[in-house]
Amino acid sequence: MRILVVEDDIELNRQLVEMLEETGYVVDKALDGEEGHFLGTTEPYDAVILDVGLPKKDGITILEEWREEDLNMPVLMLTARDRWSDKVAGIDAGADDYVAKPFHVEEVLARIRALIRRSSGLASSQITCGPLTFDTRTSKAQIAGRQLKLTSLELRLLTYLLHHQGKIISRTELTEHLYDQDFDRDSNTIEVFIGRLRKKLGVDLIETVRGMGYRLQAAENED
Amino acid sequence: MKTNTLSFRIFLFTSIWMLVSLIVVAILVLQDYRRTVERQFEDLISANLYNLMGSITREADGKLQGKPLLGDGRYQQYNSGWYWSVNLLGDKDINLSSSSLAGSDMPVLESTKFDSDFQRSYRIDDEVGNTILAVEARVYLGEGNDIYTFRATGNMGVLDADISRFSQRLILFLTIFGIGLIATSMAIVRFGLKPIRFATSQLADIRNGKTDRIKGDFPQEIMPLIEETNALIRSNQAIVERSRIQVGNLAHSLKTPLSVLSLEVKNLPETVKQKLLSQLAAMNSQIQSYLNRAMISARHGAITSRTDVHSTLKRLVRTFNKLFPGISFEYEMPPENFDAVFAGEQQDFEEIIGNILENSGKFALHSVEIKSRKQIDDTGKFVEIEIIDDGPGLNRSEIDYVLKRGNRLDENNPGTGLGLSIVSDILKEYGGTLHIDAAYIGGLKVKVQLPAGQ
Numbered sequence A: 001m002r003i004l005v006v007e008d009d010i011e012l013n014r015q016l017v018e019m020l021e022e023t024g025y026v027v028d029k030a031l032d033g034e035e036g037h038f039l040g041t042t043e044p045y046d047a048v049i050l051d052v053g054l055p056k057k058d059g060i061t062i063l064e065e066w067r068e069e070d071l072n073m074p075v076l077m078l079t080a081r082d083r084w085s086d087k088v089a090g091i092d093a094g095a096d097d098y099v100a101k102p103f104h105v106e107e108v109l110a111r112i113r114a115l116i117r118r119s120s121g122l123a124s125s126q127i128t129c130g131p132l133t134f135d136t137r138t139s140k141a142q143i144a145g146r147q148l149k150l151t152s153l154e155l156r157l158l159t160y161l162l163h164h165q166g167k168i169i170s171r172t173e174l175t176e177h178l179y180d181q182d183f184d185r186d187s188n189t190i191e192v193f194i195g196r197l198r199k200k201l202g203v204d205l206i207e208t209v210r211g212m213g214y215r216l217q218a219a220e221n222e223d
Numbered sequence B: 001m002k003t004n005t006l007s008f009r010i011f012l013f014t015s016i017w018m019l020v021s022l023i024v025v026a027i028l029v030l031q032d033y034r035r036t037v038e039r040q041f042e043d044l045i046s047a048n049l050y051n052l053m054g055s056i057t058r059e060a061d062g063k064l065q066g067k068p069l070l071g072d073g074r075y076q077q078y079n080s081g082w083y084w085s086v087n088l089l090g091d092k093d094i095n096l097s098s099s100s101l102a103g104s105d106m107p108v109l110e111s112t113k114f115d116s117d118f119q120r121s122y123r124i125d126d127e128v129g130n131t132i133l134a135v136e137a138r139v140y141l142g143e144g145n146d147i148y149t150f151r152a153t154g155n156m157g158v159l160d161a162d163i164s165r166f167s168q169r170l171i172l173f174l175t176i177f178g179i180g181l182i183a184t185s186m187a188i189v190r191f192g193l194k195p196i197r198f199a200t201s202q203l204a205d206i207r208n209g210k211t212d213r214i215k216g217d218f219p220q221e222i223m224p225l226i227e228e229t230n231a232l233i234r235s236n237q238a239i240v241e242r243s244r245i246q247v248g249n250l251a252h253s254l255k256t257p258l259s260v261l262s263l264e265v266k267n268l269p270e271t272v273k274q275k276l277l278s279q280l281a282a283m284n285s286q287i288q289s290y291l292n293r294a295m296i297s298a299r300h301g302a303i304t305s306r307t308d309v310h311s312t313l314k315r316l317v318r319t320f321n322k323l324f325p326g327i328s329f330e331y332e333m334p335p336e337n338f339d340a341v342f343a344g345e346q347q348d349f350e351e352i353i354g355n356i357l358e359n360s361g362k363f364a365l366h367s368v369e370i371k372s373r374k375q376i377d378d379t380g381k382f383v384e385i386e387i388i389d390d391g392p393g394l395n396r397s398e399i400d401y402v403l404k405r406g407n408r409l410d411e412n413n414p415g416t417g418l419g420l421s422i423v424s425d426i427l428k429e430y431g432g433t434l435h436i437d438a439a440y441i442g443g444l445k446v447k448v449q450l451p452a453g454q
Helices: A010-023 A033-042 A059-068 A084-093 A105-119 A152-163 A171-178 A188-201 B006-055 B157-207 B223-267 B270-299 B309-323 B346-363 B396-402 B419-430
Strands: A002-006 A026-030 A047-051 A075-079 A097-100 A126-129 A132-135 A140-143 A206-209 A213-216 B084-088 B091-097 B119-125 B131-140 B147-155 B328-332 B367-377 B380-389 B433-438 B444-451
Touching: A002 A010, A002 A033, A002 A171, A010 A026, A010 A105, A010 B223, A026 A033, A033 A059, A047 A059, A047 A105, A059 A075, A059 A084, A075 A084, A075 A105, A084 A097, A084 B309, A084 B346, A097 A105, A097 B309, A126 A152, A132 A152, A152 A171, A152 A188, A152 A213, A171 A188, A171 A213, A188 A206, B006 B084, B006 B119, B006 B131, B006 B147, B006 B157, B147 B157, B157 B223, B223 B270, B270 B419, B309 B328, B309 B346, B309 B367, B309 B380, B346 B367, B346 B380, B346 B419, B346 B444, B419 B433, B419 B444
Parallel strands: A002 A026, A002 A047, A047 A075, A075 A097, B328 B367
Antiparallel strands: A126 A132, A132 A140, A206 A213, B084 B091, B084 B147, B119 B131, B131 B147, B367 B380, B380 B444, B433 B444
């Protein structure tokens, strides 16, 4: 899952990025409105944390422009102005949720998780696929009650596939969502990680759709 | 009519002036009229006297002869006050008199002096109390040197009756005229002061949120006042807006470092971390509390504006349905109430309703109902908004507890606990009310009443 953090305070931006990366997200950052707007327009993000008061271009304007361009990624608004008129303006501009400063780490993480889950059409924080269960709050995966030990990249891969169950995901899409913008991307490595993940899962949940990509799907009889 | 008004002052002074002038006019006209009718009366009596002198002759034996035809029956009526008599000066026995005297003595005021024509006139009361005007002349009659006194009188009672009739009519006419003048002066005052009344009603409209400035075509004399007032209103709004922006900026500049600090402490030992976090929370709560007070102070005494209740509630409900995806916020308002207006700022309306909806959303199990309508009672028009949730609800002591600043019953749900006390503070500023009761669906019913604009 790839997340964009747009926050002009360098220290707060760094903290948010660290916190999200520790949790297993791939994070890009922007320190002003123009950069944030550009990244949001050009890169595919699974969620955006957007401060309202930004230099060069304010958060509300960025959000309105994104929504006008049909960019529908979930956006969590950060605001120091926590009067309801400010929050309503943000939600009206297209934000999906807001967090008032100062905030707790857990609160931001919980809201980001909920936004990503909701945008994937999932109702519970517990995602299941056949014998596989995944808790989005703890990022722990179990297969038939057995805890899986996954590397951070494997975890990212599984999380992304679980949030897009039943859909064919191309290698390019996976690359874009698993690595940040500065990473030297090589889509062949994806194949290697899929192979490792299949081995750890032990059951055949990841299907290769020839020429198109991969699909995570529980077998018919296990539904 | 209130006494401390321009209308009253103008009306009072005009009325006093008119009353005094009308009284003076009445006195002068009456005096003049009395003089005129008295002169005419005296002329009449004098004519009767000349008639009398022309019709009485002295016989050779000294007796008086003649039947004067005075053409007035009252000279024959006993004690009528209309008398005539002829006497030989110095001899009471030689005389003639009208039958109205019936042998009585003619009342005479001897102290009155004769003029150069040997005539005099005076007023005197007769035996029965009639005030009479007597005209007397002393003449030589016949060929002798005897002097005769001719007297003719008339009852002044008729004059008084005439004057009294005239004065009654005069007073009646002048009263009607006076009332007409007062009514006209009132109309003039009203017409003259109409622009001021219009400006006053426009100011009331601004207070009620009907309009945002004084509009209209005003006379040159008060136009500068209107322009200055409009400028004052604009500046007032600008000050409030600037204060809001400053408060917002302050919030931003304080809260971002607070966020940094509260995230930074996570790597510290647990005891230190908890201490720092609680201090940071206290700082944030204090900042929030003073920022809210600053917001409310900025508004204090400000000229109010108007907020469309229906569209603002729709917007809020849309927001909350997005913020609380598991809870259904349902909004209901009678269509005939769609024009309801809150006499206040939209930001404040959103702050009041937003805080209540946020609490309801946190505690509701499935749904929150929002009902709004216009209401009228003895205190005036207001907009009523009911927010009903299906959550666990609160008992009376819990309700009183949460209404206090910063108190929170549920420590699991995030929030500073300032919500309801902010709501109370803003409502106090507008003269609105807040009631919290148990809802029929088990949760809480929060009822807010806000002053309505036109």
